[in-house]
Amino acid sequence: MASSPPPADAPRTRAGAASLKDGGTIAPVREILWGSSAGVHKYETAEEVPPDMQQLLVKLMVVQADTEFASIQQHRPWLDRAPTLEDRWIESRIIADEARHGLQACRILRDFGERGQQLIDELLAKREGEHKLDAFNMAFDAWSDVGAFTCFVDRVGVYQLRAFQECSYGPLARAMPLMLSEEQLHLNFGASVLRRMVHDGPKYAGTPAEAQAAVNKWYPRALDMFGHSNSDTSRRAIEFGLKRWTNEEARERYIREVSGLVGNLGLTLPPAEFDRHVL
Numbered sequence: 001m002a003s004s005p006p007p008a009d010a011p012r013t014r015a016g017a018a019s020l021k022d023g024g025t026i027a028p029v030r031e032i033l034w035g036s037s038a039g040v041h042k043y044e045t046a047e048e049v050p051p052d053m054q055q056l057l058v059k060l061m062v063v064q065a066d067t068e069f070a071s072i073q074q075h076r077p078w079l080d081r082a083p084t085l086e087d088r089w090i091e092s093r094i095i096a097d098e099a100r101h102g103l104q105a106c107r108i109l110r111d112f113g114e115r116g117q118q119l120i121d122e123l124l125a126k127r128e129g130e131h132k133l134d135a136f137n138m139a140f141d142a143w144s145d146v147g148a149f150t151c152f153v154d155r156v157g158v159y160q161l162r163a164f165q166e167c168s169y170g171p172l173a174r175a176m177p178l179m180l181s182e183e184q185l186h187l188n189f190g191a192s193v194l195r196r197m198v199h200d201g202p203k204y205a206g207t208p209a210e211a212q213a214a215v216n217k218w219y220p221r222a223l224d225m226f227g228h229s230n231s232d233t234s235r236r237a238i239e240f241g242l243k244r245w246t247n248e249e250a251r252e253r254y255i256r257e258v259s260g261l262v263g264n265l266g267l268t269l270p271p272a273e274f275d276r277h278v279l
């Protein structure tokens with residue numbers, strides 16, 4: 001029996017529940033959604049990507065992979081020093097997730113042949129203190145650092161990944177949903193560490209004052225991670241359909257989000273200009 005067409009005012013979804021139940025297919029987004037090539041097919045192979053966009057995509061993936069591998073080095077000493085058994089398990093989970101994210105970014109670098117492989121080799125050789133962004137060259141000296149880093153720095157990572165959602169390079173766009181769901185665990189964990197420090201103090205680990213000091217230490221580095229305002233690179237990334245927002249737009253959204261969150265934790269945010277290196 002032929003099924004009747006949906007009413008004209010039915011909401012348009014990519015995969016309606018009814019068609020899924022009937023064994024229907026989920027239509028992927030095949031076209032570029034923004035930028036100067038909006039409306040044409042996404043790039044699905046490295047060979048299709050125009051040379052100037054290749055350069056930028058490779059640069060973005062090197063920075064992405066560098067942050068993932070660096071954070072493994074930062075978390076590593078806490079694998080068996082975290083205060084509770086559950087915290088240790090989550091630390092190990094975070095390290096495994098970051099390793100997978102690094103692998104994911106490197107797979108995209110590998111698409112770009114010998115040059116991509118050379119960049120991967122360089123990334124794997126980097127030690128503590130040699131990374132691109134300041135936030136990833138600082139050690140976790142106390143448990144409060146782990147809490148504030150995952151709450152603030154991983155949250156910037158989520159904004160960067162969300163900016164790549166449904167981007168013009170198909171393999172990157174398709175990597176985003178899983179990475180984002182894993183990052184969500186990291187930020188929730190960071191907020192929970194800070195909350196427990198504020199509410200339970202030394203009965204859990206550290207003190208509310210230590211939690212506040214860690215906020216003051218990591219929040220400026222997190223804001224720096226968005227990059228320079230009026231950056232030409234971020235403008236070009238939007239034109240190529242790779243990123244959805246400029247650095248400044250993303251930073252402003254982030255500040256709005258964390259302002260509400262930190263108040264609920266019983267902590268305060270320093271002003272956005274406090275201790276900043278990248279403006």
Ligand SMILES: [Fe+2]
Pocket residue numbers: 068097098101157183
């Ligand atoms: Fe990650």
Ligand SMILES: [Fe+2]
Pocket residue numbers: 098154157183186
């Ligand atoms: Fe993370």
